[in-house]
Amino acid sequence: QKEVEQNSGPLSVPEGAIASLNCTYSDRGSQSFFWYRQYSGKSPELIMSIYSNGDKEDGRFTAQLNKASQYVSLLIRDSQPSDSATYLCAVNILNTGNQFYFGTGTSLTVIP
């Protein structure tokens, strides 16, 4: 069973705060890790990808990966109301035909 677990939330943070989203995965064959954002009624869109241990920063977003702990997280700094969405963690298990497995998502609300 290739499981991706997320804290389901909902998570509420005030505008300008840091939002922290967490994800764990069960399959040690997972090689690539992604965060997708999904606005209500819309399709998911890729916001971050990370492949190696450590931090990766892109603007207000920082993804963190710890393969030993099978843990990946997303930090959103200076949260804005427009960040209010569901955030989906996904892993790509390359030796299984490039299947993408998604977590259940964390709903984030940024309060003005």
Next chain:
Amino acid sequence: NAGVTQTPKFRILKIGQSMTLQCAQDMNHNYMYWYRQDPGMGLKLIYYSVGAGITDKGEVPNGYNVSRSTTEDFPLRLELAAPSQTSVYFCASSSPQGVVTGELFFGEGSRLTVL
């Protein structure tokens, strides 16, 4: 630039009916995927394809079938619809580079209700 096109966008089925959700992409992508998303949940992989003529099961394939006769099209067939198949269905595609970088192109989704 159409990207990934799904039809229909909405459909109501009666229990036991069958239907096909259509998915077409115009980006010449090898990889195509079907997901379902239940309310408040993440995406569950139903079937996927790595190229024309090649399909394989994902996490939740029961009650569904797919075919991939061309690179562009990846229809999802629901046989004997059940209320448990009420969901939003997303089709996605990707290139060989995109599956490494996580760049899945999603359709707008098809909302299916089985009554």
